[in-house]
Amino acid sequence: PVPCVACNQSIKFHDLLDTARELGAKVMATGHYVVSRPAPGGRALFRAREEERDQSYFLFATTRAQLADVRFPLGDLPKAQTRELARRFGLTVADKQDSQDICFVPAGRYTDIIERLKPGVATPGEIVDQNGKVLGRHNGIINFTIGQRKGLGIPAREPLYVLRLEAATNRVIVGTREQLRTHRMVLRDVNWIGEGTIEQALGHGRLPAFVKVRSTRAPTPAWIACEAGEVVVDLTEGEDGISPGQACVFYDAPEGQARVLGGGFIARTAAGEYAKPERPASAVAAVAAVGG
Numbered sequence: 001p002v003p004c005v006a007c008n009q010s011i012k013f014h015d016l017l018d019t020a021r022e023l024g025a026k027v028m029a030t031g032h033y034v035v036s037r038p039a040p041g042g043r044a045l046f047r048a049r050e051e052e053r054d055q056s057y058f059l060f061a062t063t064r065a066q067l068a069d070v071r072f073p074l075g076d077l078p079k080a081q082t083r084e085l086a087r088r089f090g091l092t093v094a095d096k097q098d099s100q101d102i103c104f105v106p107a108g109r110y111t112d113i114i115e116r117l118k119p120g121v122a123t124p125g126e127i128v129d130q131n132g133k134v135l136g137r138h139n140g141i142i143n144f145t146i147g148q149r150k151g152l153g154i155p156a157r158e159p160l161y162v163l164r165l166e167a168a169t170n171r172v173i174v175g176t177r178e179q180l181r182t183h184r185m186v187l188r189d190v191n192w193i194g195e196g197t198i199e200q201a202l203g204h205g206r207l208p209a210f211v212k213v214r215s216t217r218a219p220t221p222a223w224i225a226c227e228a229g230e231v232v233v234d235l236t237e238g239e240d241g242i243s244p245g246q247a248c249v250f251y252d253a254p255e256g257q258a259r260v261l262g263g264g265f266i267a268r269t270a271a272g273e274y275a276k277p278e279r280p281a282s283a284v285a286a287v288a289a290v291g292g
Contacts, residue, residue, distance in 0.1 A: 002058070002245070002246065002247050002265075004058040005058050005059075005060070005061055005247055008058060008059055008061065008062065009061050012030065013062055013063075013066045013070065016028070017066060017069060017070065020069075021069070026069075027069050027070065027071050028069060028070050028071070029070070029071045029072070029073055030070065030071075030072060031074055032055045032058075032059060032072050032074070032075070033048040033050065033053040033054055033055045033072075033074055033075055034046065034047065034048055034054065034055055034056045034059055034072045034075045034260075035047070035048060035049070035072060035075035035076055035257060036067055036070070036071065036072055036075075039195075040195065041064070041195065041196070042064045042067060042068055043064075043067040043068055044067075044193070044259055044260075045059060045062065045067060045193060045259065045260040046075075046257045046258065046259050046260065047251070047256070047257050047258050047260070048074075048075045048076075048257070049075065049076050049077065049078065049257060050078055050079060051255075053079055055215075056249065056251075056260050057212055057214075057215040057247065057249050058215065058247075059260070060191060060193075060247060060249040060250075060260055060262055060263035061189075061191045061263070062191075062193070063191065063193070064193055067193065079098075083095065111140075111142050111143055114142050115142070121140065121142060122139060122140025122142050122143070123140055123170055124137060124138065124139050124140065124170075125137070125138055125140075125141065125169070125170035125171055125172070126138070126170075126171050126172070127152065127154060127171070127172045127173075127174055128171055128172070128173055128174070129173070129174060129175060130163070130173065130175050130179065135154050135156075135160075135174065136152070136153060136154045138172050141165045141166075141167065141170060141171075141172055144162050144165060144172050145162065145165075145241075145243065146162055146163070146164070146165070146180075146241050146242065146243035147161055147162060147180060147240055147241025147242075147243075148161065148162040149161050149162075152172075152174060154174070158176060159176075159177065160174040160175065160176065161174060161175065161176070161177060161179075161180045161240075161241075162174055163175045163179055163180055177240065180240050180241065181238045181239070181240055182235070182238060182239055182240070182242040182269045183234060183235050183238045184232065184233070184234050184235070184269065184270040185213075185232070185233045185235075185242060185248060185266050185267075185268075185269055185270065186230050186231070186232055186266075186267050186268050186269075186270055187230070187231045187232070187233060187248055187263075187264030187265060187266060187267060188264060188265050188266075188267040189264055189265050190231045190262065190263070190264035191262045191263060191264065192261065192262040193260060193261065193262045194250070194252070194259070194261035194262060198226075198231070198262070199226075201224075201261075202224065202225060202226045202231075205225065206223040206224065206225040206234075207223065207224045207225070208221070208222075208223060209222055209223070209224050209250045209251065209252065209261060210222065210250070210251045210252070210253060210254045210258070211224075211233060211235070211248050211249060211250055211251070211263075212247075212248070212249045212251070213239055213242055213246055213247070213248050213266070214241070214246065217239075218254065218255070219251045219253075219254045219255070219258065220235060220236075220237055220239065220254075221235075221236045221237065221254070222234060222235050222236060223236070224250065230267075231264060232270070233248055242266060242269055243266065244265075244266050244267060244268055244269070245265060245266065246265070246266045247263055247264070247265055247266070248263055248264055248265070248266055249262075249263035250262050250263050
């Protein structure tokens with residue numbers, strides 16, 4: 001799961017926004033590094049001016065109704081200018097160090113929080129390969145994440161990575177880099193804030209777009225489609241380290257202040273047959289056509 005997305009969904013843009021409305025505020029401003037602008041059908045969300053500051057990945061679940069009442073004044077400003085304005089206004093946070101960790105895990109060790117909330121969850125178990133062969137032991141699956149290479153403690157002829165975590169059997173499944181790569185994902189709880197509706201966007205087949213499955217990675221070319229009532233994303237170049245619970249966020253361009261089209265949470269990665277599609281040159285024209 002992505003705690004920052006959940007916080008924005010249930011606290012900042014739900015409870016806090018409701019409180020602002022109850023107080024009679026016309027809009028609520030936050031310090032997120034994203035941009036919103038007027039667009040057909042309501043306000044649209046865009047990436048921040050400074051790519052390294054962009055927080056749009058964590059705001060994909062913001063609804064149209066919420067965007068109408070929220071403003072992001074910092075999104076078009078470089079961080080240096082923001083700090084200078086803070087000094088001018090006498091704010092004590094002007095030179096505060098940038099936050100890098102989850103706010104409720106200041107030490108950066110989320111495993112400590114999990115063990116405190118659920119004692120005994122770090123139960124030792126087996127590390128196995130794809131065929132179930134036992135390769136080693138671990139001290140608790142909470143210490144591992146999909147794509148992890150370090151800390152396995154297993155001698156092997158080639159590097160091994162965590163492919164899956166099986167909570168039911170308390171096993172860590174490992175494999176090669178090639179086995180780690182994923183090309184297809186099935187999403188849940190999809191939120192669409194592009195032009196029109198998601199049904200309109202996907203009504204004519206696959207939609208070319210660019211997606212992020214981690215906040216620190218650049219958007220990668222993909223195709224979005226609806227199959228058997230589920231939203232499916234095909235990555236043209238594949239990604240390593242994809243795990244259920246991560247967010248998959250849609251953009252209309254690979255760089256710059258691209259528009260956020262929405263996104264969803266990864267329900268599962270899909271194996272099976274996969275035909276690698278052509279790399280989409282741009283999603284802008286296809287998305288614009290939906291509005292027309």
